[in-house]
Amino acid sequence: MEFNVEDGKHLHDECSTLILPALSIGNVGQLAVDLLISSMRADRIGYLDDPNVLPCVGNDAYIPSPQGDLALPLEAYDSCSNSLCLIQQRSPTVKGMMVELAKNLADFAAASGKKHIVVLSSLDFGRWQTIDVSSGSQIYYLSSACMDGTDDNCDKLGWKRLQDYNPVQRGWKYISTLAEGNSVLEDSLPFEDELGEEDYYPSLPFAALFSCFKAKGLKVTCLLCYCSEGDNIPDAFHLADAACKLLGLNPTNFQGNDGGNWIIPFSWKSVYGPPPDMSLF
Template sequence: MAQINHWKKLTDCDLSGYTLIIPSVAVGNVGQLACDLVISSLHMRKIGLVYSPAIIPILGYDPYKIGSTNLSGCCELYECAEKKLVILLLRAPLVYKYGKKFLTEVVEKFKGENIKDIIILTSSFAHERKHIMTSPFRYVVNELSPHTSTLRTLDWVEHESKSETVKILGGGFASLLYEIIKEKSVPCLVLYKFVSEGDNIPDAYEMVQYLNTIVPLFDKSDIYSQLIHPVSWNLMFGGPPPRDIY
């Protein structure tokens, strides 16, 4: 049976010149948490839904507004016209069998929309960090990225690789997506952090701060006061145990 991915537009908008951010489902889910933070803080609007056999289906309440009657699915598109930013937020892992075809379609679709560049946010296993005294963040950039000159002025650490293929262990589909983007000649930057599973909210805040250095979304003088905690984070680890069990 042929793999069919359904793209449902909720509103028409011109994405020419936009930056597309895609978080990879990875260790600690730092990419997703960072995107949650950006979407909530910029009051981004949902402009599309994606249904695909490549994504494990999930459904839940609106993660950004209490009392909303809207539901959220496993793959949604959010837009901020003021910042010329669009986020393709995946809330579930990819099914390996269909993953590559889905990601290829994603890249081709947004390339056809004339986006400016793609930024992949992900994470890697903390024990893979070889140089402990350096920053926990790493980046990978292709030669087409508009952020290359900015990165050269920053004291950031570039991803170390012994081969031409980028491998980010624990980074989910980030490596595969980067290779597809490179093959399709689309400007791309990958930003990731070495983390462990647990409370990864602080990692998300720090990732947004790093992202803001490359793509100005917030006032850099006091970025944390501008970030709005998504309501979906209130019960991230569930409620307290019922007292009746004691």
Template sequence: MPLEFVSSGQDDGLGFRESTLILPAVSVGNAGQLAVDLVICALSMRHVGNLRARCFAPVVGSQPHVEPGTQPGTRSSGHLCLSTEVYACRDKHLVVLQIRSPILKGQRRQTCRDLLAWVKETGFQQVVLLSSTQAQMRLDQELSGPQERHLISEALLKKVGSWPKTAGCLAFQERPAYAGLEDGGQICLRIPGGGITRTLYQHLCAAGLPLLVLLTFCSDGDNIPDALRLASHLALWLPPLGHQDTKLPESKEQWKIPSSWKLLYGSGIPDSLF
């Protein structure tokens, strides 16, 4: 079953054409998903619908973002949280697909094919994928310095032409096909712990679509700092992508923390236990 956009109101998705799509990969530490939450809050993006998809595990929960005008600490009257949510900022031509559940076993390639078909059908101008990869698989030269990396499709490179020349914008390097065989082993694109990152990158590149992958090295644990760095890294790339008027914080101290993160590690230990 192909992906189908289901509007939460009057938005039919036709206005997404020529917009930039930002989405996360369900990857190690969930850094991409956390970074997407930061972007949604920073731009006060409006929830416009969901994607109907059978390849993601079903999930339902309470409103993850406090709606504008809702007082902190009160219950929002907004939508329910589902496995795939679509947010939009029309004046900035930005659309976000937030993915809140893992891909079902054996559905990874089909998911990439479905996402490719939806991107082409909707007419997105370009795609930005936020992801992460296992820190323990870094090469020796990657152990220090900035931990954010990027991959760029040929179609996007030809379209934009130049990229920010900062120390933090480093290309992701190919690595040995088998860990530990650095000398004389086969070199290829490996993104351990990256979920669908490599497969989606290959599918969109083969289709000639503009794609930028931003990823960070991290490990499972408290991944809020990783998400803050990844989101700040995204802010450096938006102007070259044609979003000069889209101002995102470039330092992690300036980001607005989503209200749903208050319970990211549970509700705390009840005093009644002591």
């Protein structure tokens, strides 16, 4: 992975917390990072070039009158007023290369002095067996603070640790072994046709990121929500708000956010395409 800095810009040492998405159902993590970047008026400082991410290019995602800045697959933003660095991933990971991408991102985070990594992602609502919707959408977490994935701060915020996380379970052991750079015996490989319900979580991108950042000795917290495919914008607000609570930030105090509310990214205007041609009706 190569980090390319834009002319006249640089990484800021004070931005020691890194927020990034893990691609999953509904793209909720990406939408939440979009919302944070837009609301913080974060400054793009460069982009990451990695062969494990599919190439893509698009219009400026945040400014209605773009100045010719193209959106790229992996972009880095700094919000110095909030001591945050944010990475946005806009295209899928090459199949089978998620662990390699996670290792490269962990190397970048460690080399650039990041102390705390916050991963935002979503989980498939259809796999949740005993869901309780009485209190609305729930935030679940997984933290490197303790061996069992718990974190006192997250518990105080009323969140639940990701159920069924077990660091000695086959899938989690396998991904951790890869993250640490150790060889894996062939008979310990979890073949796709043998995957059970307990292998669902460790097979997701957030698990690779969690394991690789942890293997680098970095503090990492994954914030997760269950969702279905469809309009996931409300889930993005929920996840972005959770990230702010975790870090003690108040969206109404974001620098440049004069209205005191979240700033909707310009690119969201075309999330579902243009409105229907009313002459058809």
